[in-house]
Amino acid sequence: MPNNPFDSFHDMVAEAKAEREQLDRLLTISTPRERLLVAAIGLLLAVLVGWLFLGSVPRTVTLNAVLVEGEKTVQALARVESDVAQHIEAGMPAVIELGAAPGTQIRFNGTVAAIAVEPSWSDGLSATAHRVDVSFDADPGTAAKVGAFCWITMELGRQPPIALFGTGRS
Known part of the structure; x- marks a missing residue:
């Protein structure tokens, strides 16, 4: 105006x-x-x-493990909680990563040999701790020393992305 x-x-x-x-x-x-x-x-x-x-995304889990003397060869042994253990079955493929030298990692394919409740690790909560044994598909040779730490990675299946919001962790 x-x-x-x-x-x-x-x-x-x-x-x-x-x-x-x-x-x-x-x-x-x-x-x-x-x-x-x-x-x-x-x-x-x-x-x-x-x-x-x-859609679908792969659900993988990586476990801290230690190499132990198996029946025929060296095996990787890991501890896992029951919510993840229910998805792991004997015969599943796994990838074992060994830290050979700083900055280098050696990968071996393996197979889950067994999964069982391990009461000695559970500290009174026997339903929460499981032992996962993974056998190497090929002989790792001198790279795998008994007592060495390693990582086991397994694909537990595929799931829709919306399921990631309800799980809290994978």
Whole structure:
């Protein structure tokens, strides 16, 4: 509205009315480019939600282990809690990583030989500790020394990504 005190009241009202009629042109809520951006973001969110429920991701577990003398060869022995142990079965493939020298790791393929409750590790909670024995598929030779620490990695299966939000840990 004009601030000129010498304009008549009727002129000021007419000008204000003309401004209100132009309000739809002056205040554009969104341009076509902005609508396209909102539609693209909506489509991206819809694809993400679809993937969360219909997609699949591998569930792997890596266990700290120690090499022990087995029946015929060296085996890797690990401790695992019961929530993970219920997904591990004898015969599952596993990858055993040995730390040979600083910065280098040697990988061997292996197979889960056995899984059993281990009461000596449980400290009174026998249902929470399980022993996992993993045998090497090939002879590791001199790289595997009894008592050396290693890591066992196993794929426990596939699951939808939305399941990752409810597990707390994997």
